[in-house]
Amino acid sequence: MSAAVTFPSSGAAYFSGVKSALLSVFSLVLMGTYIGMGALAHAADLSSGWLALSTMLVWAAPAQLIMISAFSTGGTLFEIALAVTLSATRLFPMVVALLPLLRGPGTRIRDMLLPTHFTSISMWVESLRLLPAVAREHRIAFCNGLSVGYMGTAVTSGFVGYYLAAGLPPLLAGVLLFLTPMSFFLSTVHNARMMIDKLSLVLGLALGPLLAYLGVQLDLMWTGIIGGSLAYAVHRVREATQ
Amino acid sequence: MKAAVTEWGPYLVLILVGFLPNEVWRIVGLLTARGLNEDSEVVIWSRTVATALLAGVIAKLILFSSGELANIPLPVRIGAAVCAFATYIGVKRSVFAGVIAGEVALLLGGFFFAR
Numbered sequence: 001m002s003a004a005v006t007f008p009s010s011g012a013a014y015f016s017g018v019k020s021a022l023l024s025v026f027s028l029v030l031m032g033t034y035i036g037m038g039a040l041a042h043a044a045d046l047s048s049g050w051l052a053l054s055t056m057l058v059w060a061a062p063a064q065l066i067m068i069s070a071f072s073t074g075g076t077l078f079e080i081a082l083a084v085t086l087s088a089t090r091l092f093p094m095v096v097a098l099l100p101l102l103r104g105p106g107t108r109i110r111d112m113l114l115p116t117h118f119t120s121i122s123m124w125v126e127s128l129r130l131l132p133a134v135a136r137e138h139r140i141a142f143c144n145g146l147s148v149g150y151m152g153t154a155v156t157s158g159f160v161g162y163y164l165a166a167g168l169p170p171l172l173a174g175v176l177l178f179l180t181p182m183s184f185f186l187s188t189v190h191n192a193r194m195m196i197d198k199l200s201l202v203l204g205l206a207l208g209p210l211l212a213y214l215g216v217q218l219d220l221m222w223t224g225i226i227g228g229s230l231a232y233a234v235h236r237v238r239e240a241t242q
Numbered sequence: 243m244k245a246a247v248t249e250w251g252p253y254l255v256l257i258l259v260g261f262l263p264n265e266v267w268r269i270v271g272l273l274t275a276r277g278l279n280e281d282s283e284v285v286i287w288s289r290t291v292a293t294a295l296l297a298g299v300i301a302k303l304i305l306f307s308s309g310e311l312a313n314i315p316l317p318v319r320i321g322a323a324v325c326a327f328a329t330y331i332g333v334k335r336s337v338f339a340g341v342i343a344g345e346v347a348l349l350l351g352g353f354f355f356a357r
Contacts, residue, residue: 025337025338025341028338029341039310047252050252053253053256054256054260054261057256057261058256058260058264060264062299062303063260063263065308065309067256067260069308069309070247070255071247071252071255076247077258080255080259081258081259081263084259084260084263085263085266087299088264088266088267089267089295090292090295090296090299091267091268092270092271092274092292093271093287093288093289093291093292093295094288094292095267095270095271095272096271096275096278096284096285096288097285097288097289098275099271099272099276099278100275100278100285109272109276112272113272116268116269116271116272117265117268119268119271170310170313171310171313171314171352171353171356172349173309173310174309174310174313174314174348174356175345175349175352176310177310177311178304178311178314178319178322178344178345179341180303181299181300181303181304181323182323182326182340182345183337183341184296184299184300185304185323185326186330186337186340186341187337188293188296188297188300189327189330190330190335190337192293196290197289197290197293199290200289200290200291200293200294200297201293201294201297203294203297204293204294204295204296204297204298204300204301205297205300205301206301207294207298208297208298208299208300208301208302209298209301209305209306211298220295220299220302221295223294223297224291224292224294224295224298225291226294227290227294227295227297227298228287228290228291228292228293228294229290229291231290231293231294232290235286235290
C-alpha cells in the first residue's frame, strides 16, 4: 500500500471527502436512484419535503423504496416495519466492519455517531475502498465529508425527480429504478478483490432470490448469515491448508 | 399496528417504520464494534454477511422488481444485467461503462418488449 494521504486540517479532509463523493460513480447512481424515488414519491401522493426528510433520517434506498411503495400499494404498519427492519439488518455488519477503520487512539464514541448514522451502501463501499489510504487521524472527517456529499446529492435529486415526475414516461422511470441494483451490483463486484468477498457476493446473488422464491421467512437475513458464513468457512479452510 | 399504513400520518410512519428500524441496527453495530479491530475474525465475518445480504437485495431487486421496473419483462432485466457485467469486464473494469451498458440494454429491451 502507498503512503497514507495526510491533510493540513480536519476541514481539508472533510472537503476532500465531499469532493471524492461528488466525483465518484456513486453520485451518478444516487442521482438516478433518487430521481426515480422522487417520481415514486410523487405518484404515492407524498410531499417532496417528506422525501427529503426520509432521505436524511432513513438514508437507505431499499428501506425508502419499501416505505414509498407501501403508500401506493397498501400494507399494514407491522408488515412494512418488518420488511424495513429486515432490509436494514445489513447495516449492522456494515457498521461493525467500518468503525475499526475509522477509530484511532483517543476516538470518542460520540465522534462515531455521525459516521454510524451515515452508514449506507454507497458510503460503506467507498469508505472501505478509500479510507485505508487516508491518515487515521483524518478518517472520520473524510468519511463525514464523503457522506454529506452523497446525502446532498440524494436530497437534491429527490426534489428534481419529484418535480420531473409529471413528465417522466413509465419506461424511463423503470430504467431509473434499474440504476440502483445495477450500480450496487457492479461496484460490489469491483470491490470484491479477495476470494472471500467474491464468494460472499456469488452466494448472496444465488441465495437471495432462491430463499425468497421458496417463501423462507426472513429470507434476507438468512441469505446474509448462510452465504456470508459459508464464504467465511471456505476462507478459514483455505487459510488452514496453506 | 393492524391499520393500513396509509391511515397513519406519513411523518409518523417515517419515524416508526423508516428511521427507527434502520437506526437501531446502526447503533447496535456501533456498540458491538467497540474494541474490535479491522482484522479480527468477527469483523471479517461481518463483512461477508453484509456482502452476501447486499448481493441478495440486488438479485431480488432485479428478479422480483416492483414499480415501473416490473413492467419490463424478466428476460430483458436479466439480459441487461448480464450485458452490464460483460461490459464491465470488457471495458477495463469500468463500473460506469458497465452501468451505462446495462441501462441502454434495458431501455432498448423495454422499448421493444415492454408490456
